[in-house]
Amino acid sequence: MVTQEIKVSTSRIGALIGKGGSTKREIEDRTGIALQIDSEEGLVKIEGDDPVAVMTATSVVSAIGRGFSPERAFRLLDEEDMILVLIDLTDLAGTTQHLERLRGRIIGRSGTSRTQIEDMTGTEISVHGKTVAIIGLPEQVETARKAVEMLIQGVPHENVYAFLDRKKKEARQEMLEYYS
Numbered sequence: 001m002v003t004q005e006i007k008v009s010t011s012r013i014g015a016l017i018g019k020g021g022s023t024k025r026e027i028e029d030r031t032g033i034a035l036q037i038d039s040e041e042g043l044v045k046i047e048g049d050d051p052v053a054v055m056t057a058t059s060v061v062s063a064i065g066r067g068f069s070p071e072r073a074f075r076l077l078d079e080e081d082m083i084l085v086l087i088d089l090t091d092l093a094g095t096t097q098h099l100e101r102l103r104g105r106i107i108g109r110s111g112t113s114r115t116q117i118e119d120m121t122g123t124e125i126s127v128h129g130k131t132v133a134i135i136g137l138p139e140q141v142e143t144a145r146k147a148v149e150m151l152i153q154g155v156p157h158e159n160v161y162a163f164l165d166r167k168k169k170e171a172r173q174e175m176l177e178y179y180s
Helices: 010-017 019-031 051-065 096-107 109-121 138-152 157-179
Strands: 002-007 034-038 043-048 083-088 124-128 131-136
Touching: 002 051, 010 019, 010 034, 010 051, 019 034, 019 051, 043 051, 051 083, 051 131, 083 138, 096 109, 096 124, 096 138, 109 124, 109 138, 109 157, 131 138, 138 157
Parallel strands: none
Antiparallel strands: 002 043, 034 043, 083 131, 124 131
16 A cells, blocks of 8 residues: 655645545546545545555645646646646745745736746646646646746746747657658
8 A cells, every 4th residue: 555645735625625525536536546635734645556546646636736726637647648847936035025026927917928838838837825836748847847947037028938939849840850
C-alpha cells in the first residue's frame, strides 16, 4: 500500500470533494485509489496499491488545491504524459504589494495575459495564493514556465508574446519536419 499525504487549503476542500462527493469519487474511480479528506485540517490522504496511480491522484488533488477547477485538473488523468508544475512566488515577492503586482502581471487585465500564454502553449494555468500552477505536456509546460518567469522578471508583455509566438512556430516546424 502506497500512501501520500498532502495539505490543501481549506478554501479548496469543497472543490476537491465536489457536489455530493462527485469530484472525490471521480478521482477515486479513475485512478483506483482511496482519498481520505480531513476538511477541518485540509489534510488529504491518498492511498492505493499502484504507485503511479497514487502519484497521478496526488497531482490532481494538488492541482485542485492550487486553484484549478476539477475539469481542468482532470487533464492530468486524460493523458498520461501530462504534468503539473508549481512556481512558488514567495521568495520572489518581498512584500504583499510586490506579490500582487507579480500576480497581476501574470494574469493580465481581465485574464488576458494568462489566457494568451495558455492559448499559445496548450497549457492550463492557475494563479492561486503564492503559487502559479501549470498543467500540460512537458515541453508545453516548460515554454509556459519560461513565459511566466519572463513576466516575473519584468519583461514587457509584448516581448513575452513574441517569445511564445517564436516557440509556437518552432514547434510547428518540428512537427512538419517530423511528419515529412
